[in-house]
Amino acid sequence: MSLRFFAAMVVAAGTALRVWPVEPAYFTPAHRLPGMGAGRQELTEATLARRTEAMVQSQTFSIMREPQALAGARRIWGDDLQRLFQDAGRKSGFPAPVLQAIAYLESWGVANAESPAGPRGIMQIAEATGKRMGLRVVYSVRHQVTKTKTAVRDKHGKLVYRMVRHKTTYTVLVRDDRLKPEKAIPAAAQYLAGLEQRLGGRDWAIWAYHCGEGCIADIRSVAKAAQLPGNPPATVAAVFFGCSPVWNRALYQAIHAQMERDYSPTYWFRVTRAQQLLRMYLDDPTEFQDLVEAYKYRTDTAHRAPDRLSAWLKPQDPAYAASGAMHNDGSRLVRAPADPDFFGYRLTAPSGADHGGYAEALPSTIGTLAYIAFETRRLYESMNAGDEFVPLDVTALFVPKGGPGDGVTGARTADHASGQVFDISVARLPAGERECLRFVLDDLGWNGYLGFVEDGKQTLHIGCSPTSRDFFAQVFADGQAALRDRAAPAVNRGPGGSHR
Numbered sequence: 001m002s003l004r005f006f007a008a009m010v011v012a013a014g015t016a017l018r019v020w021p022v023e024p025a026y027f028t029p030a031h032r033l034p035g036m037g038a039g040r041q042e043l044t045e046a047t048l049a050r051r052t053e054a055m056v057q058s059q060t061f062s063i064m065r066e067p068q069a070l071a072g073a074r075r076i077w078g079d080d081l082q083r084l085f086q087d088a089g090r091k092s093g094f095p096a097p098v099l100q101a102i103a104y105l106e107s108w109g110v111a112n113a114e115s116p117a118g119p120r121g122i123m124q125i126a127e128a129t130g131k132r133m134g135l136r137v138v139y140s141v142r143h144q145v146t147k148t149k150t151a152v153r154d155k156h157g158k159l160v161y162r163m164v165r166h167k168t169t170y171t172v173l174v175r176d177d178r179l180k181p182e183k184a185i186p187a188a189a190q191y192l193a194g195l196e197q198r199l200g201g202r203d204w205a206i207w208a209y210h211c212g213e214g215c216i217a218d219i220r221s222v223a224k225a226a227q228l229p230g231n232p233p234a235t236v237a238a239v240f241f242g243c244s245p246v247w248n249r250a251l252y253q254a255i256h257a258q259m260e261r262d263y264s265p266t267y268w269f270r271v272t273r274a275q276q277l278l279r280m281y282l283d284d285p286t287e288f289q290d291l292v293e294a295y296k297y298r299t300d301t302a303h304r305a306p307d308r309l310s311a312w313l314k315p316q317d318p319a320y321a322a323s324g325a326m327h328n329d330g331s332r333l334v335r336a337p338a339d340p341d342f343f344g345y346r347l348t349a350p351s352g353a354d355h356g357g358y359a360e361a362l363p364s365t366i367g368t369l370a371y372i373a374f375e376t377r378r379l380y381e382s383m384n385a386g387d388e389f390v391p392l393d394v395t396a397l398f399v400p401k402g403g404p405g406d407g408v409t410g411a412r413t414a415d416h417a418s419g420q421v422f423d424i425s426v427a428r429l430p431a432g433e434r435e436c437l438r439f440v441l442d443d444l445g446w447n448g449y450l451g452f453v454e455d456g457k458q459t460l461h462i463g464c465s466p467t468s469r470d471f472f473a474q475v476f477a478d479g480q481a482a483l484r485d486r487a488a489p490a491v492n493r494g495p496g497g498s499h500r
Helices: 003-014 037-042 045-064 069-076 079-092 096-107 127-133 181-199 202-211 213-224 236-241 249-262 264-283 285-294 308-312 363-382 413-418 431-445 466-487
Strands: 137-153 159-176 345-347 392-396 421-425 450-454 459-464
Touching (some): 037 431, 069 096, 096 264, 202 213, 202 236, 236 249, 345 363, 363 421, 413 421, 459 466
Parallel strands (some): 345 392
Antiparallel strands (some): 137 159, 421 459
């Protein structure tokens, strides 16, 4: 699916309003993303399907940022590999397109690929797993004799030098079927088919291929006690989205631990997107090439983009040289509302900075900030932590191009001249609120709405995606309308507190 389709889906998702029984006393945008943050607790099957598709689409970055993405697609669709995938799929009953997608992600179609962690070959199979699959991994024991001139004493105690022989035993790998696609692909297909049968779902089989059956057993054991959307048995997507720091917390902690280890909970989503991209390469090479260009790391094309912001913020993009400047696409920097209690964030202008210019950014950027604060606050309140919500500290917003950059730390100072990013310090946040903030950022990020990186130990560098700028600009407009409502005389308001 194209970026244009994803953009339309993001906007459509944002227009699905969620009605609260009683609106809170702080800014509550009219445009909201269903099933996000605290909204996960009321996840419907329709919203789960929407979130799943958004998550699949967001994996485009993880795949297309790799310099091997194009060359890998060419290899996977090569005639020799195609015959192997089709034959393996037919004999095992496990779909050939899924096998292709796994090989694409694991090795980019390189037969002798090696991972520093140990897995090898086109399907990146660990040695122990390969042996269970029936693949031969054979070592030969060999010996090496060396001689060294060593000082010894003879029977009279005199020091003399003699040649001493040393025999060293070592092993050498003489056969590894993991490096032979004609053996590794069919073996992996049979293994995946067995996983699917044992685990009762193809999505679970794909996840288990990445992290092993042991980790899947642990996750599913915790998931059994959780309240999840849909009918049992729960799908991978239902388990992934069916928890939060507040709701189904044990499941959230189990998934979080796996994410910290190897991101395996996102593997099924990534494989699903890889299938779509490989199909796109065959059906519409131009669209595929456009994605390659869109996610190319312009700073160093030989390496992958280190984070989403590096792909979204292009070196050739215009930057604002002064406060109030006009972008070449017609969008103007606007002032961020300064009302910490209402909007949930506090602008902390750097010492010596231009306070007026510092408080400006693009409407979509300020909308992103307001939406993050809204979702973080309502999730934190759901925790019943007993502590008051602390407004988020915005330590950097706009810094003019060529300006001093006071107060902006780390390596991303140039981004602030774009008006598209901001920095939040977590130093003053209570532990529970910090956890909620990171969860909200992950939740928005894994669904393609924003990107963020750690810029130092206590600072988060954040910006929304190009496809979600229209949605967050609408959130900014909601904030402006809320300010007008608050400033209007009470006599002009209806019973609900808003204009009639």
